[in-house]
Amino acid sequence: MKKIIENKKICTKKFKKFSSKILIISTCQHKLHENEFIIPITKLIKNEFEIINYKNINQNNIKNYEKIIISGTALKDFDYLNYLENFNFIKTTNKEVLGICAGFQIIGKLFNCKIRKSQEIGFINIENFKNNKLLIKGTYQTYCLHNNSLEINSNFEILAKSQTSTQIIKLKNKEIYGILFHPEVRNNEIINNFINN
């Protein structure tokens, strides 16, 4: 955790000129998983950012940020599902949200998608159907680490798919995105595009 605080300090100092403040919500039950699922995201962010844990979200700590990234977590970690009500703000927010892996599942659950079993671990090819804010049209090799995916309902537009799972979704009429794979490992431009576009 010390490392994260150090990172935050550096970012606050160096990048004050950037207007868009980023909130990263960690879905990790165990702190040391943040080394694996949060720190790689922070390395890609040049803006000022702060990290909070899923257990500690409240309206006060959300209002200061323009964009929100919800992280992924370990394969065996589902504790965040016990705190879904902490994410209810997403139902009404006008802020831009990017949910990665666990964050993808959270966004789907909030808008009534069902979770279904679907294991994809390692390199998985996906097809991104059209140019969008996150990624231009094409086929991409992604890094996946999940045992579950979602049954997508009509609240969402499907932007990308692998052979077996929906991989990128967008809530219709809002800038709320879910990505099943890990863009902090491969396809880093997605995080940059989310922050800068």
Add this chain to the structure above:
Amino acid sequence: MKIGILFSGGKDSNYATYIMSKEHEVKCLISMISKNQESYMFQTPGNNFIKYQAEALNLPIIEYKTDGEKEEELKDLKNAIKDAIKIYDIKAIATGAIKSVYQASRIQKICDELNIWCFNPIWQIDEKTFLRKLINEKFIISIIGIFSYPFTQNNLGKILNNNLYKELVELEKKYKINPAGEGGELETFVLDSPIFKKKIEIIKSKKIMDSENSGILKIEKLKLIEK
């Protein structure tokens, strides 16, 4: 949580051990001894001396021999982890994986099949930041294998310090090598770390070269000394 470390004796798994021990109970090291010099999964040159590091760390070690054939060594790894679960009641494996999706995703699958947690505390760490941390936190790390241009036998046995760091960063600029050897350019052996109770001294070793830019420092004798 009780943790087993997938341990190769190099800088990555030693640093993972150090980080994990700050918040969890490290119960054992698990080391795959590959008979294949070009193992897909596991480092090889320092294999015979990993047990000295276990002693320096005051941790038990499960050493598991594997032929080092591509899929067979994964079965062997799974069996080694099963043993660690049985003997030490571990609930998680931690690895020193940084970049290799090949390595990390296979270990993730094994942990999933055995229903235990998987930690990769230095996953995606920036190599230069990592080398600086190792130096600042007083890890003593010897280069015991070089496997690509522009490394030569002169690099074997060198200790990671500020000068070597500068040299590696220069080589990165010039030849696009990975400064931490993550592309398989280098293998390392840790002689001391902040959690070693004793430190290791190499007493006898010899350089064995396959070609001008590929060779190992074969450790023949070492001893543990009080810190």
